[in-house]
Each structure stands twice: as structure tokens, then as C-alpha cells.
Amino acid sequence: MCLSAVHDLYPNTGRPRLSPVIPAYNQPVELRQLTYFVAVAEELHFGRAAERLRIAGPSLSQQILNLERELGTRLLIRDRRHVELTAAGSEFLTDAREVLAAAARAFDRARNGDRQLPLRLGYVSWLPPGIATMPSLRIRIDEWVLPSHTQAARVAEGSLDLAIAWIEEADVVRQGLAAELLKYERLQAVMPGTHHAARLDSVPAAGLTVLVDVDEASWDSWNRYALAFAQASGASVTHIDDGGITGPAFFEHVARLRRPVLQSPKRHSEPMPPTLTRRPVTSPVPLWAWDLLHRADDTRPVVTSAIRTLIDGASAAGWRLPPTETHWPPTIGKQA
Numbered sequence: 001m002c003l004s005a006v007h008d009l010y011p012n013t014g015r016p017r018l019s020p021v022i023p024a025y026n027q028p029v030e031l032r033q034l035t036y037f038v039a040v041a042e043e044l045h046f047g048r049a050a051e052r053l054r055i056a057g058p059s060l061s062q063q064i065l066n067l068e069r070e071l072g073t074r075l076l077i078r079d080r081r082h083v084e085l086t087a088a089g090s091e092f093l094t095d096a097r098e099v100l101a102a103a104a105r106a107f108d109r110a111r112n113g114d115r116q117l118p119l120r121l122g123y124v125s126w127l128p129p130g131i132a133t134m135p136s137l138r139i140r141i142d143e144w145v146l147p148s149h150t151q152a153a154r155v156a157e158g159s160l161d162l163a164i165a166w167i168e169e170a171d172v173v174r175q176g177l178a179a180e181l182l183k184y185e186r187l188q189a190v191m192p193g194t195h196h197a198a199r200l201d202s203v204p205a206a207g208l209t210v211l212v213d214v215d216e217a218s219w220d221s222w223n224r225y226a227l228a229f230a231q232a233s234g235a236s237v238t239h240i241d242d243g244g245i246t247g248p249a250f251f252e253h254v255a256r257l258r259r260p261v262l263q264s265p266k267r268h269s270e271p272m273p274p275t276l277t278r279r280p281v282t283s284p285v286p287l288w289a290w291d292l293l294h295r296a297d298d299t300r301p302v303v304t305s306a307i308r309t310l311i312d313g314a315s316a317a318g319w320r321l322p323p324t325e326t327h328w329p330p331t332i333g334k335q336a
Contacts, residue, residue, distance in 0.1 A: 122155070179293055
């Protein structure tokens with residue numbers, strides 16, 4: 001489908017629509033190209049975007065160049081170590097997201113006919129097992145696996161109905177959201193097998209290093225958590241600029257630092273090298289809270305029912321119970 005075919009699908013937001021602000025182009029822009037651009041704009045890294053899209057990096061780069069050529073404007077500034085949006089790219093990202101969301105809604109309506117549309121649920125890394133096939137839930141798992149702060153913003157703006165993500169209370173209030181605890185995840189430390197802490201059953205938090213990445217677009221939520229944990233526990237902070245919070249680059253940092261490093265909750269398919277090992281963390285136990293986010297003013301019965309189903313399932317599985325050991329952050333006021 002070309003851009004002109006979905007141009008009028010999304011409601012007027014008060015901003016100019018695409019056609020008045022984008023120069024004329026010879027070829028129609030396709031939804032596939034918008035999908036590629038949004039992935040690069042959200043990751044600000046061609047390698048991660050290509051992995052997310054499951055396409056080759058050179059092909060993705062060429063598709064973005066073709067899109068810029070067709071639009072007659074530069075959307076991204078990039079070099080070997082850096083990608084950022086131009087002013088035109090920032091505006092185009094907002095419109096491209098709306099077009100893609102509108103197209104998804106149109107496709108859902110066409111598939112479902114008069115039946116009620118499924119709720120759109122986004123996530124970051126963790127999903128309750130079997131959530132997509134629960135008979136009591138009418139949800140569609142969103143294909144965009146994005147950082148917590150991005151998924152929270154998408155719920156607030158209405159392109160998602162629900163999201164499972166990490167969020168701070170101040171952001172819940174600021175964005176008009178509600179957050180229901182689904183799961184506490186204990187974070188672990190990764191270290192070289194030769195490190196003396198590898199001989200222990202657990203590692204004290206004060207002996208850890210936490211990684212903080214310069215790329216706020218991708219790692220803002222993790223950076224805030226890591227810095228606050230380091231301040232509370234006495235862990236040290238190491239600043240990086242290569243996205244090595246997860247994946248092979250994370251393991252490379254652990255090997256380079258030669259000490260225990262707190263591992264983020266972001267899943268990755270890359271296996272841990274046999275020269276490294278994991279240990280639980282204590283004093284305090286670092287807890288990452290996966291919350292179910294929804295708009296505070298969304299009182300639709302289908303939303304209320306989905307929230308109740310997911311919370312009941314999480315409670316029955318014991319996911320909402322904090323550990324009995326000293327942990328961080330404190331869980332006072334959290335529903336168990």
C-alpha cells in the first residue's frame with residue numbers, strides 16, 4: 001500500500017498532514033518504507049533496527065536512502081558511530097507512526113468485520129507465557145518491541161491500549177497513565193569465571209558495576225534505573241557508547257572490565273560465553289518491575305476485563321510477590 005492510499009486514515013491532530021509538509025516525489029512511499037524508517041528512528045542505530053526488522057543492514061540503509069530521495073529531504077544524520085533525526089525527520093516520525101497505526105487499525109477492521117477489535121498490547125522484553133492464546137483475552141501483540149519509555153508514550157498517545165513495561169511513578173502521573181504490577185524480576189550479575197566472586201553463592205550489590213549508555217533514545221529507562229540503583233547500593237557506574245547494555249557487546253564489556261556487571265532485563269538470543277558466569281545479587285536484591293500500563297481515563301469494559309485477567313494470572317503465578325530479602329527499590333505500596 002502506498003502512502004497516498006492511507007493518507008486520510010488517521011484523525012486530524014492539529015498538525016499539518018503529510019502532503020503539505022513533504023516535497024513532491026516521483027514514486028509512492030510504501031508502508032514498508034515507513035516501517036523501516038520508524039525502526040531506524042526509534043533505535044537510532046542501523047544494526048539494531050536491521051535486527052529488529054530481520055533484514056540485512058545494507059538493504060535497510062539503501063531503503064532509507066531511497067525514502068529520502070523520494071521525499072526530497074534528509075531525515076537522518078548518520079556517520080559510523082552516530083545516528084540522529086533531522087528536524088524534518090522528527091516531524092516525519094510522528095506522522096509515519098500515525099499512518100502505520102491507522103493502517104493497522106484498518107487491516108484489523110477488515111479482518112474482524114463487525115466484531116470488536118482486539119486490544120493492542122506492546123512490550124519490551126517479557127510477556128506472560130501464553131498471553132497471545134488466552135481465550136479470555138482479545139489482544140493483538142504489537143510487533144514493535146521497543147524501550148519502556150517509548151511504549152509508555154505510545155499508550156499515552158493512543159497507538160497502544162496496553163503495554164508491559166517499566167515506569168517511574170512521576171511518569172505515570174505526567175502521562176495520564178495507570179500502572180498495575182505484573183511481575184518482579186530479580187536482576188543478576190555476570191562476571192568472568194575466574195573472578196573471586198564466581199566462587200560465592202551471591203554477589204553483594206556494592207561490588208557491582210552498572211553500565212549506562214549515551215544513547216538515551218534506546219536506554220533512557222535502563223539508565224535511570226541503573227543510576228538510581230548505583231546511588232542506593234554503592235555500585236560503580238561505567239559509561240559506554242556502543243549499545244552494549246545487552247547482547248554480545250554486553251558480554252564483551254564484562255570481559256573487559258573483569259568484574260561483576262549487573263545484567264539488564266532485556267532478553268537477547270546470544271548465548272553467554274562459557275568464560276562468563278551468572279550469580280544472584282544481594283544487599284540489596286535489584287528488582288525490575290514489569291507493570292501493565294493503560295490510560296487512566298480508559299474505562300472500557302474490555303480493557304478492565306483484560307487488566308483483571310492479567311493481574312489475576314500474575315498473582316496466581318506468584319510473580320507479584322517481592323523477595324523476603326532486602327531489596328531495591330522498596331516495594332511499600334506495591335500490590336502483591
